[in-house]
Amino acid sequence: MKSKGKVLLALSGGVDSSVAALLLKKQGYEVIAAFMKNWSDTKNKITGECHWMEERRFAIKIAAKLNIPIITLDFENEYKKDVVDPMFEKYKKGITPNPDIDCNNKIKFPLLIKAAKKLKCDYVATGHYARIKKNKSNKYELHRGKDESKDQSYFLYRLSQKDLEKTIFPIGELNKVKIREIAKKEKFPNFDKKGTVGICFIGKVNLKEFLQKKIKPKKGKILNPEGEQIGEHDGIFYYTIGQRIGPRFGIEIKKQGGSKPLKWYVAKKNLKKNIIIAAPEGHKLNLRKRIIVKDFHLIDLDKKIFKKSIENKSKKIHSRIRQVGELLSSKIKLENKKLIIELSKAITGVSPGQAIVIYDKTKTLGGGVISFE
DSSP: OOOOOEEEEEOOSSHHHHHHHHHHHHTTOEEEEEEEEOOOOOBOTTTOOBHHHHHHHHHHHHHHHHTOOEEEEEOHHHHIIIIIHHHHHHHHTTOOOOHHHHIIIIIIHHHHHHHHHHTTOSEEEOOOSEEEEEOTTSOEEEEEOSSTTTOOGGGGTTOOHHHHHTEEOTTTTSOHHHHHHHHHHTTOTTTTOOOOOSBTTTBSOOHHHHHHTTSOOOOEEEEOTTSOEEEEESOGGGOOTTOEESGGGTOOBOOOSSSSOOOEEEEEEETTTTEEEEEETTOGGGOEEEEEEEEEEESSSOHHHHHHHHHSSOEEEEEESSTTOOOEEEEEEEETTEEEEEEEEEESOOOTTSEEEEEETTEEEEEEEEEOO
């Protein structure tokens, strides 16, 4: 079989990228596996070994089984400088960032593509649940993965035409069940390995403890919507709008009338006064329908043309504020030179710094950063 081209595949040690490697080989690509070492601080609680070393062993086993070469790319310094340090800075400002998006936008794709060029590879590939299609205008579109429960287009909305032109998502048409079936049939040692959770490359951590490594506690008041003090927090930076607070979460809340205890959520944060305003479940302060979008990015559309199309009338789209979150019917418009997305219904958990990603059916149009002002 004639080679379809040379591909540098990000092989993490997980089942998704392992099956991606297998599929690329079967499709006739020459595959080089690249294990990316980006973080050394997460360790196995039992052995004390760095988590990345354990993951790399899985990647090496898969590469050996598929008879493909594997290299290790050390991007730890870049990851710390471009993802982790800015993440801490944003938390210090009371903003809740999305490091997984920064990780893809600033580390995974640009550095993998750069490494691919050095190795004279034609493409890069990853185990993301997403799809790339070429339209009639010869532009590349990003579409949600076939498995909606695993779709990762939310984390990829900042990819450019140049990125998509050189990228392959081999598992975008498959669901997780099928991926595991393939891996089991091929006797991959990671066929039943749990998927990664938590922060990109860092993994599952207690976020508050993680932040406390760089951000010192600073006590402040928790007020109810009426302005009465109902508790005390240990640092406004550690809490996200929409997050539940109370005794189970390390904060004592004064009882507010009635016999049944209320569920309290962070509704607003005042960084200057170091105050958290909390509201009970169902309160209007927890709900938001109108979102200001900053740092707007479009994948395959011209920004000027897109803005022109919404200047005189609202453009109907769907949007989501978290990965595999509800796809909400929305309108996008311009108000006083600000880009506004108005949701069809008010929702909870809308937090400044997080991403809002917009869709036309399965196509990912782009997105931006949520702001309240």
